[in-house]
Amino acid sequence: AQSVTQPDIHITVSEGASLELRCNYSYGATPYLFWYVQSPGQGLQLLLKYFSGDTLVQGIKGFEAEFKRSQSSFNLRKPSVHWSDAAEYFCAVGAFKMYSGGGADGLTFGKGTHLIIQP
Amino acid sequence: DVKVTQSSRYLVKRTGEKVFLECVQDMDHENMFWYRQDPGLGLRLIYFSYDVKMKEKGDIPEGYSVSREKKERFSLILESASTNQTSMYLCASSLFSSGSINTGELFFGEGSRLTVL
Numbered sequence: 001a002q003s004v005t006q007p008d009i010h011i012t013v014s015e016g017a018s019l020e021l022r023c024n025y026s027y028g029a030t031p032y033l034f035w036y037v038q039s040p041g042q043g044l045q046l047l048l049k050y051f052s053g054d055t056l057v058q059g060i061k062g063f064e065a066e067f068k069r070s071q072s073s074f075n076l077r078k079p080s081v082h083w084s085d086a087a088e089y090f091c092a093v094g095a096f097k098m099y100s101g102g103g104a105d106g107l108t109f110g111k112g113t114h115l116i117i118q119p
Numbered sequence: 120d121v122k123v124t125q126s127s128r129y130l131v132k133r134t135g136e137k138v139f140l141e142c143v144q145d146m147d148h149e150n151m152f153w154y155r156q157d158p159g160l161g162l163r164l165i166y167f168s169y170d171v172k173m174k175e176k177g178d179i180p181e182g183y184s185v186s187r188e189k190k191e192r193f194s195l196i197l198e199s200a201s202t203n204q205t206s207m208y209l210c211a212s213s214l215f216s217s218g219s220i221n222t223g224e225l226f227f228g229e230g231s232r233l234t235v236l
Contacts, residue, residue, distance in 0.1 A: 009159075032223055043123075043209060043227035044162075090161065094223035106152045106177070106211070107223055111161035 002027040002093050006110035008069050013081050013116045021076040023091030032094030033074040034107060035065055039087045047089075050074065061085070086117045122146070125210050125228035134228075138197040140231050142210030151193035152177075152225065153185065156207040168193055169215065188214040200235045207232050221235050 009016045012020050025031055032051055036044040048059025055067040065076045075089060092107040126141040144151065151190045152167040154177075164177030166185040174185050177214055182204060191214075211225040 022132075034224065041230070041232075043229045044211075044225075045227070046224065049224060074133075091227075104155070106164045106167055106213075107225055108163040111159065 001033070002108045004087075004091050004093050004108055004110035004115050006091055008113045010114045010116065011112070012116040012118055015083055017083070019078045019081045019115070020077075021089050021091075021115070023074045023076065024072050025091070025093045026072065027093050033062070033065075034092040034094070035059065035074075035076050036090045036092065037061075037087050037108075038090065038112075041052050044090060047076070051060060053104060078105065081115075081117055083117045083119070086115055088112045088114050123210055123212055123226050123228040125208075125231045128232050129234045132200050132229060132233065134201060134235060136200050136235075138200050138233065139198075140195040140208055140210075140233070142193045142195070142228055143191050143213040144193075144210075144226070145166060145191065146170075146212060146214070146226065147190070148212035148226070149190070150213040151187065152211045152213075153183075153193070153195045154209040154211065155179065156209055156230070162209065165195065197233075202235050205233060205235045208218075 005024045005068050007022050027095050035047040035048045038044045042058050050067045052101045058064050063078050067074050084095050090112050132138050150169050153165045154162040156162050163179050165183050165189045166177050168174045168187040184196045208231045210228040213225050
C-alpha cells in the first residue's frame with residue numbers, strides 16, 4: 001500500500017526567508033504526486049502536481065517542487081515566503097486503482113505540515 | 120471554474136441524531152469522495168463513489184454511510200452521531216476518463232465542520 005510521510009509537523013520561517021517542506025512517499029510504481037495548501041477553515045487547494053517528465057514542477061503562488069525518484073521524495077520549495085503563506089500543507093500520492101466500472105480510489109495524504117510565518 | 124459545494128459549513132448536532140452532509144459538484148466528475156480531517160491525523164478517506172449508486176469503503180467507514188443517487192451529488196450520512204465524529208468533513212471529486220491518463224487530482228469543497236454534543 002502507498003504511504004506519505006511529512007516529517008515536520010510544524011515549521012516556523014521568517015517572512016522573506018526561503019522555505020522547504022519535506023515529503024517522502026512509498027509507492028510501488030511511478031507515482032502521481034501532489035501538494036495541496038489549506039488556509040484556516042477552508043478546503044484544500046492544489047499548489048502543484050507531478051505526473052511525468054521534468055522532475056522540477058512549478059505551481060501557483062511561486063511554489064515549486066522537485067521529484068527525486070532515488071530518494072522517494074517530493075519536497076516543496078519557495079525562495080521567499082510571505083505572511084499569507086501561513087497555512088497547512090499536504091503532500092499526497094496518487095493511488096490509482098481500476099475498478100470494473102471504471103474510476104479510482106482517492107489520494108493518500110500525509111499528515112500535513114503547519115507553516116508559521118514570523119514577521 | 121471547478122466547483123465543489125458543501126451545503127453546510129458548520130453544524131452542531133446532539134448525540135444520537137441522524138446527520139446528513141451534502142456535496143454537489145458541477146464538473147461532471149465520475150468520482151466523489153468523503154474525507155475526514157482531524158488534527159495530527161491528516162485526511163482519512165471514509166467512502167468514495169465512482170458512479171451513480173456505486174460506493175466503496177475507504178479507510179474509516181465505520182459509523183458512516185453514503186448515498187449517490189445522481190452523478191453530481193454525494194451525501195455522507197451519520198445514522199446516529201457520536202461525539203467521536205466531531206470533525207471537519209471534506210468532500211472532493213475527480214475526473215475519470217476512459218482511455219486517458221487519470222491522475223487522481225482531487226477538487227475539494229470548503230469543508231463542513233461538525234460538532235456533536
